Amino acid sequence: MIKIPIRHRFPNHLLDAIINIIFFVFAISCACLFLLILLFLIKETWPILAGNDVVSLPSLFKSDGWYPLEGLFGLNPMILASLAVTLGAIILALPIGVASALFIQFYSSPKVAMFYRVLLNLLTGIPSVVFGLWGLTELVPLIASYQPPGASLLAAILVLSLMITPTIALTSTAALSAVPTEIMLGAQALGLSKKTQLLSVVVPAAKAGIIGGTLLATARALGETMAVMMVAGNVVQNPSGLFEPVRVLTANIALEMAYAMEGHRASLFASGLLLTLIVWLLVYLAQRVQQTSIRGIRS
Amino acid sequence: MSDRIFALVVQACAALVVAIMIWVLADVVIKGLAHISWEFIFTEPQNAGRSGGIAPILVSTLLILLVAIIVALPLGLAVAVWLSEFARQGSHSAQQIGITLDVLAGIPSIVYGLFGNAFFSLYLGLGFSILSGGLTLACMILPVFIRTCQSGLNAVNNDWRRGALALGMSRASATWHILLPAASPAIIAGIILGIGRATAETAALIFTSGYVDRMPESLLDSGRALSVHIYDLSMNITGGDGAAYASALVLISLIILLNTLAQTFFDRWFSKRISTI
Numbered sequence: 279m280i281k282i283p284i285r286h287r288f289p290n291h292l293l294d295a296i297i298n299i300i301f302f303v304f305a306i307s308c309a310c311l312f313l314l315i316l317l318f319l320i321k322e323t324w325p326i327l328a329g330n331d332v333v334s335l336p337s338l339f340k341s342d343g344w345y346p347l348e349g350l351f352g353l354n355p356m357i358l359a360s361l362a363v364t365l366g367a368i369i370l371a372l373p374i375g376v377a378s379a380l381f382i383q384f385y386s387s388p389k390v391a392m393f394y395r396v397l398l399n400l401l402t403g404i405p406s407v408v409f410g411l412w413g414l415t416e417l418v419p420l421i422a423s424y425q426p427p428g429a430s431l432l433a434a435i436l437v438l439s440l441m442i443t444p445t446i447a448l449t450s451t452a453a454l455s456a457v458p459t460e461i462m463l464g465a466q467a468l469g470l471s472k473k474t475q476l477l478s479v480v481v482p483a484a485k486a487g488i489i490g491g492t493l494l495a496t497a498r499a500l501g502e503t504m505a506v507m508m509v510a511g512n513v514v515q516n517p518s519g520l521f522e523p524v525r526v527l528t529a530n531i532a533l534e535m536a537y538a539m540e541g542h543r544a545s546l547f548a549s550g551l552l553l554t555l556i557v558w559l560l561v562y563l564a565q566r567v568q569q570t571s572i573r574g575i576r577s
Numbered sequence: 578m579s580d581r582i583f584a585l586v587v588q589a590c591a592a593l594v595v596a597i598m599i600w601v602l603a604d605v606v607i608k609g610l611a612h613i614s615w616e617f618i619f620t621e622p623q624n625a626g627r628s629g630g631i632a633p634i635l636v637s638t639l640l641i642l643l644v645a646i647i648v649a650l651p652l653g654l655a656v657a658v659w660l661s662e663f664a665r666q667g668s669h670s671a672q673q674i675g676i677t678l679d680v681l682a683g684i685p686s687i688v689y690g691l692f693g694n695a696f697f698s699l700y701l702g703l704g705f706s707i708l709s710g711g712l713t714l715a716c717m718i719l720p721v722f723i724r725t726c727q728s729g730l731n732a733v734n735n736d737w738r739r740g741a742l743a744l745g746m747s748r749a750s751a752t753w754h755i756l757l758p759a760a761s762p763a764i765i766a767g768i769i770l771g772i773g774r775a776t777a778e779t780a781a782l783i784f785t786s787g788y789v790d791r792m793p794e795s796l797l798d799s800g801r802a803l804s805v806h807i808y809d810l811s812m813n814i815t816g817g818d819g820a821a822y823a824s825a826l827v828l829i830s831l832i833i834l835l836n837t838l839a840q841t842f843f844d845r846w847f848s849k850r851i852s853t854i
Binding site (some may be wrong): 285289291293294297298300301302306308309311312314315318322330342373374377378380381384385386395397398400401403404405406407408409410411412414415417440443444453455471472473476477494497498500501502503505507508528529531532535536546547550554557561562565574575 | 580656677694696720749752784808822825
């Protein structure tokens with residue numbers, strides 16, 4: 279009935295026009311923050327990108343290792359370690375997170391569900407350095423008693439999966455609650471068992487939201503620094519086993535920025551730039567997935 | 578039968594999360610309480626933090642947080658209001674700004690640290706200081722804060738806007754007197770989220786606000802944040818675990834305390850606004 283949205287039918291006040299312009303400038307400058315970040319990352323990486331230094335761009339990805347003192351800045355072991363840690367954390371956290379969401383939506387009384395949600399929210403609020411501290415003093419010795427040294431790929435995966443499980447659980451809960459009731463009633467009318475209803479009908483219907491949440495959790499896992507650095511052992515080597523220590527990209531930046539100069543500093547900024555580009559891609563994918571899901575529900 | 582096994586698996590997963598959560602919290606509380614005292618909170622660290630307290634570190638933490646909140650809060654609110662109330666419906670620029678904010682929200686904190694080091698510390702010449710640390714954190718919490726406030730404003734019932742329109746209010750005064758108070762739960766949630774993230778942050782502060790654990794004398798002094806202190810004690814200092822746990826307990830209590838304060842303060846502020854229209 280109403281064609282023009284209500285919020286655009288206010289009369290033209292001078293004050294409104296002025297505030298509109300000022301706030302618009304604020305909004306634009308916030309968006310420009312992204313450009314500024316990219317600009318400064320590129321500026322600091324420039325010696326490598328321009329290729330006029332000891333370090334060249336290809337050598338970051340194919341040289342034999344990370345020996346800053348000898349001018350060798352191969353990022354490969356760190357990139358592989360980051361991928362391994364992130365992948366491991368997602369593999370662990372995704373089923374547990376989705377199961378937690380199913381628990382909230384279908385297997386608990388409203389009171390228990392409320393309590394559980396509060397708990398998950400609390401878990402997302404715990405500082406990563408506290409998770410790191412816990413991992414370092416509780417988890418690492420536990421793993422070491424089974425197979426030394428303890429500080430390892432496995433420890434990093436476990437701590438990280440604990441940190442992203444609440445994110446996946448909460449976004450999945452939102453996705454599950456958005457599944458239309460007719461779909462669930464239809465599944466019930468078919469006489470399917472509850473397990474089949476959930477796994478073959480409800481979860482697939484909420485797929486887009488779950489994937490979107492998982493992509494955002496992936497971005498968070500990839501970017502996590504402190505908790506991983508404190509439990510992963512930080513030895514630069516290709517990840518070869520769950521009990522081997524590894525060093526991830528973010529930890530490498532945090533460990534070496536304090537004393538890095540010139541080519542060394544540039545290669546650290548290059549890894550920062552790489553992380554930003556990957557996160558950009560992940561956020562873009564998450565938005566695409568969620569947009570298609572909105573369209574799917576409307577049609 | 579398989580139905581019952583599935584139900585058990587789901588409940589076991591939920592129980593597992595609760596159990597680990599209790600393990601982490603109990604660990605911090607028990608080991609923290611063993612080392613904490615009033616003296617710990619009010620004295621300077623000695624012997625690289627193994628003994629003594631955390632007074633200067635607490636002050637630095639609060640100053641960094643103050644800088645971040647003072648910058649991010651008004652700016653973020655202004656941007657959220659523009660995106661939700663002033664931008665034309667489906668406007669291209671508003672959409673692009675929104676997408677950029679989402680990307681900004683996903684950028685790892687360590688990258689904000691790199692940026693803060695290159696921009697605030699070196700390019701603007703602020704050095705390793707509380708100011709550059711706080712500004713870096715402001716950049717970091719801004720996108721999430723804006724998005725939360727924006728969704729809160731979007732969810733305000735249009736009846737409020739119709740009422741304001743009928744009274745002949747300008748858009749600005751409608752926003753100030755009616756829409757912002759109506760969206761206050763989301764705005765408070767955004768503030769709490771921002772405070773939580775800023776207080777918990779470590780990676781973005783190591784290269785912007787620095788390591789110095791003396792009492793800061795001005796905003797241009799380097800100051801060590803509580804989370805950086807925990808990291809340093811547990812990783813670089815042997816025999817620092819007790820103090821690290823005590824600091825972790827203080828950090829978590831501080832976050833809870835600040836959240837409660839923010840909740841009550843802004844609740845009161847917004848309810849005052851809505852009653853004096």
